[in-house]
Amino acid sequence: MDIYLVGMNHKTAPVEIRERIAQVCRLNASPLEHRTHCRAVEELFFLSTCNRVEFLFTTSNGLQAVEEMTDLMVRLVDLPKDVVVNHLYVHRNLDAVRHLFRVASSLDSMVVGEPQILGQIKDAYREATQYRTVGVVLNRLLHKTFSVAKRVRTETNIGCHAVSVSYAAVTLAKKIFGELQGKRVMLLGAGEMAELAAEHFRSNGVRNMVIVNRTLERAVELARRFHAQTIPFSHFLDALLQVDIVLCSTAAAEPILRAEDLKPRMRKRKNRPLFFIDIAMPRNVDPKIHDLDNVYLYDIDDLKGIVDFNLSERRHEAEKAQHIIDTETLQFQQWLQTLDVVPTIIALRRKAEEIRRAELRKTLSQLPELSDKEKEAIGVLTETIIKKLLHDPIVFLKKKSVRDSKNAYVNFTQQLFNLDQEDAPTSSLDCTDG
Amino acid sequence: MEHILLILAACGYCVGSVGYFFFLVRNGENVHRAAWISLVGGMLFHGAAIGMRFFAAGHLEVSTLSEALSFFSWLLVVTYLVIQNRLGLRILGTFVAPLAAAFTLPSTILPSHMMPASPLLKSVWVWIHVSTLFAANALFAVAFAAAVLYLYQERIIKKKRPGSLDDRLPALERLDRVNHVCLLMGFPLMTLGLLAGFLYASTVWKSPWNWDPKEIFALITWFIYAILLHERLAVGWRGRKAAWLAIFGFSAVLITFLGVNLFLKGHHTLFSSQ
Numbered sequence: 001m002d003i004y005l006v007g008m009n010h011k012t013a014p015v016e017i018r019e020r021i022a023q024v025c026r027l028n029a030s031p032l033e034h035r036t037h038c039r040a041v042e043e044l045f046f047l048s049t050c051n052r053v054e055f056l057f058t059t060s061n062g063l064q065a066v067e068e069m070t071d072l073m074v075r076l077v078d079l080p081k082d083v084v085v086n087h088l089y090v091h092r093n094l095d096a097v098r099h100l101f102r103v104a105s106s107l108d109s110m111v112v113g114e115p116q117i118l119g120q121i122k123d124a125y126r127e128a129t130q131y132r133t134v135g136v137v138l139n140r141l142l143h144k145t146f147s148v149a150k151r152v153r154t155e156t157n158i159g160c161h162a163v164s165v166s167y168a169a170v171t172l173a174k175k176i177f178g179e180l181q182g183k184r185v186m187l188l189g190a191g192e193m194a195e196l197a198a199e200h201f202r203s204n205g206v207r208n209m210v211i212v213n214r215t216l217e218r219a220v221e222l223a224r225r226f227h228a229q230t231i232p233f234s235h236f237l238d239a240l241l242q243v244d245i246v247l248c249s250t251a252a253a254e255p256i257l258r259a260e261d262l263k264p265r266m267r268k269r270k271n272r273p274l275f276f277i278d279i280a281m282p283r284n285v286d287p288k289i290h291d292l293d294n295v296y297l298y299d300i301d302d303l304k305g306i307v308d309f310n311l312s313e314r315r316h317e318a319e320k321a322q323h324i325i326d327t328e329t330l331q332f333q334q335w336l337q338t339l340d341v342v343p344t345i346i347a348l349r350r351k352a353e354e355i356r357r358a359e360l361r362k363t364l365s366q367l368p369e370l371s372d373k374e375k376e377a378i379g380v381l382t383e384t385i386i387k388k389l390l391h392d393p394i395v396f397l398k399k400k401s402v403r404d405s406k407n408a409y410v411n412f413t414q415q416l417f418n419l420d421q422e423d424a425p426t427s428s429l430d431c432t433d434g
Numbered sequence: 435m436e437h438i439l440l441i442l443a444a445c446g447y448c449v450g451s452v453g454y455f456f457f458l459v460r461n462g463e464n465v466h467r468a469a470w471i472s473l474v475g476g477m478l479f480h481g482a483a484i485g486m487r488f489f490a491a492g493h494l495e496v497s498t499l500s501e502a503l504s505f506f507s508w509l510l511v512v513t514y515l516v517i518q519n520r521l522g523l524r525i526l527g528t529f530v531a532p533l534a535a536a537f538t539l540p541s542t543i544l545p546s547h548m549m550p551a552s553p554l555l556k557s558v559w560v561w562i563h564v565s566t567l568f569a570a571n572a573l574f575a576v577a578f579a580a581a582v583l584y585l586y587q588e589r590i591i592k593k594k595r596p597g598s599l600d601d602r603l604p605a606l607e608r609l610d611r612v613n614h615v616c617l618l619m620g621f622p623l624m625t626l627g628l629l630a631g632f633l634y635a636s637t638v639w640k641s642p643w644n645w646d647p648k649e650i651f652a653l654i655t656w657f658i659y660a661i662l663l664h665e666r667l668a669v670g671w672r673g674r675k676a677a678w679l680a681i682f683g684f685s686a687v688l689i690t691f692l693g694v695n696l697f698l699k700g701h702h703t704l705f706s707s708q
Binding site for chain 2: 305
C-alpha cells in the first residue's frame with residue numbers, strides 16, 4: 001500500500017490555470033462523489049483552495065491510481081489533458097506526507113504563514129468523512145497533519161507577523177490601543193486601499209466609523225457598507241477630536257493635515273492617542289505630526305517596510321517549521337512501516353483464538369457438571385494464557401517492523417505458526433495502536 | 435526557621451525572574467505558569483517569614499534595613515499579583531520578579547537580629563504610617579515597570595523599526611492605564627501614610643515637622659506624584675510625559691527609602707541598617 005498526492009498549485013500552474021483552480025474551489029459537487037469509479041484508489045481525500053487542487057489517496061496500484069486521479073483532475077479543471085499533466089505534481093509516500101504537512105503548516109502557501117489553510121484542510125477532511133472516503137491510513141495521516149500544523153504554530157512565530165499593508169496597519173493600531181472594540185476610525189478619502197483596510201478594522205472589532213470624502217456618492221456608498229457616518233470634508237479637522245484612527249487616502253496634491261492644525265486639537269482631546277495611516281500618494285499628512293506626543297503617523301513606505309521585515313522574519317521561522325515537519329514525517333514513516341506486520345499479527349491472534357475456542361468447547365463438553373460461573377472463569381483463564389503467550393511475539397514483530405529485514409521476520413513467523421495470511425483482514429489495521 | 439523561609443522566598447523570586455525573562459523573550463503558557471508559581475511560592479514563604487517575625491515581636495517589624503527591604507519586596511509582589519489578576523499584564527512580572535529578588539536577597543544577608551522592642555514602634559500610627567507608605571511605594575514600583583515598558587514600546591513605534599520583542603509587549607494604552615491606576619491608588623495611600631507620620635511625630639516630638647531628612651525627601655516625592663496626578667487629571671498628561679514622571683517619581687522613592695536611610699541621620703535612623 002502506498003500514499004500518493006497528485007495536485008496543482010500556484011507554484012506549478014500559471015495564472016490561466018489557477019483561474020480554473022479557483023473555480024473548482026467554488027464547485028457545489030464534490031469530486032469525492034466519483035470515488036467509486038476510481039478502482040485503484042483505496043482511500044481518498046480532496047483539497048481545493050483558490051491556489052491549489054490536490055488529491056491525496058492510498059493505493060496498491062500506483063500507476064493506475066495516478067492515471068485515474070489525473071483524469072478526474074482533467075474533468076475538474078476542464079482543460080486538455082496534456083495541459084493539465086504539464087502542471088501536475090505527484091508525490092509518493094514520505095514526499096506526499098511531507099508535502100501535506102508543509103501545506104497545513106502554511107509553508108507551501110503563496111503568503112507563508114497565512115492561517116486559513118488549516119481550516120480549509122479541516123473542512124476538506126470533514127467532507128471526506130461524510131463521503132466515507134478516508135480509512136485507517138488517511139485518518140491517521142490527517143489527524144497527524146493537524147497536530148503538526150498546531151505544533152508549527154505554537155513552536156514558531158510563523159503567523160505572528162503581518163504581511164499585507166492593511167493588516168500591518170491593524171497590527172500597529174493594536175500595539176497602540178490594544179483591543180480595537182470601541183475605537184472610532186475615520187476614513188479620509190475612500191479609495192480601494194482604504195476600503196480594504198476598513199474591512200480589516202471591521203473584522204477586528206471596529207464598529208464605529210466615519211467617512212469623509214469630497215465625492216458624496218462614494219462616501220454614502222461606503223457608509224452604507226460599513227454602517228458608518230458621513231461628515232462634510234470641510235469639517236474633518238473638528239471631527240478629529242472624536243476619532244482614534246485616521247486612514248488617509250485622498251487624491252489631494254499636497255498635505256491636508258499639518259502639525260499646527262493638530263497640536264491645539266490634541267490638547268482638546270486630552271492627549272488621547274491618535275494614529276494616522278497615510279496610504280495616499282502624494283501623502284495627505286504632514287510628516288511632522290509624528291513628532292507630536294501621543295500622535296503616530298505611518299505612511300505607505302513605513303507600512304511596506306514593516307511588511308518586508310515581517311516577510312523575512314517569516315522566512316526565518318519557516319526554517320524552524322521545516323525542521324519540525326521533517327521530524328514528524330520520519331515519525332509517521334515509522335507508523336507506516338508498522339502496517340506491514342499488521343496482517344501477520346491479526347492472523348496470529350485469529351489462529352490462537354480459533355484454537356482456544358475449539359479446545360474450550362471440547363473440554364467444557366466433557367465437564368457438564370460445571371456451573372456457568374466456573375465455565376466463564378475457565379474461559380477467562382484461557383484468554384489470559386493466549387494473550388500473555390502472544391504478547392512477546394507481537395512486540396517482537398512490531399519492533400522489527402521499522403527495520404529493512406522485517407519481511408524475513410514476517411515470513412518466519414508465518415511459517416512458524418503456519419499462518420494463512422490471506423485471511424487476515426487488512427481493514428483492521430488500527431490494531432497497531434494497541 | 436524564619437531565615438530559611440526568607441531564603442526560600444528569595445530563591446522563589448530568583449527562579450521567577452529567570453522564568454519571566456524566558457517568558458519575555460519567548461512566549462509560552464508553560465513558561466509563564468512556572469514563573470508565576472515560583473513568584474507565588476516565594477510570596478507565600480515570604481509572607482510566612484514576615485508573619486513569624488510579626489508574632490515574635492508583637493508588632494510589625496520594620497526597624498532595620500533588612501526588615502524594611504523584606505517587607506517592601508513582599509508588598510511589591512503582592513501588589514503585582516493583585517494588579518495582574520485585575521488588569522492581566524503578565525509581562526510586568528519581568529520587572530517585578532527581579533526587583534523583588536533584588537530587595538529580598540540583601541535582606542537575607544544583612545543582620546537579621548530583632549531590635550529591642552521600642553515603645554515608640556508599638557503605636558497604631560506607626561503601623562498605619564509604615565504599611566500605607568510601603569504599599570504606595572509598591573504601587574509606584576509597578577507604575578515604574580509599566581512606564582519603562584511604555585517608553586520602550588513607544589520608542590519602537592515612533593522609530594518605525596520593528597524589533598523582535600515588540601510583539602511581546604502590551605499595547606501603549608494598557609501600559610498607560612496601569613501607570614494611571616497605580617498612581618490613583620498609590621497617591622492617596624502615600625498621603626495617608628505621611629499624614630499618619632506627621633500626626634505621630636506631633637505626639638512624640640511635639641511638632642509634626644522636624645526637618646528630618648526623610649521628611650524632606652518624602653515631601654519632595656509626594657510633590658512629584660502630586661504634580662503627576664494633577665497633570666494627568668487636569669491637563670490630560672498621558673503617555674511619554676507621564677511615563678517619564680513615573681520613573682522620576684520612583685527614583686525619588688528609592689532615594690527616600692534607601693539613600694536617606696543609609697547616608698543621612700535623623701529620626702528615621704531608627705529604621706536604618708544598624
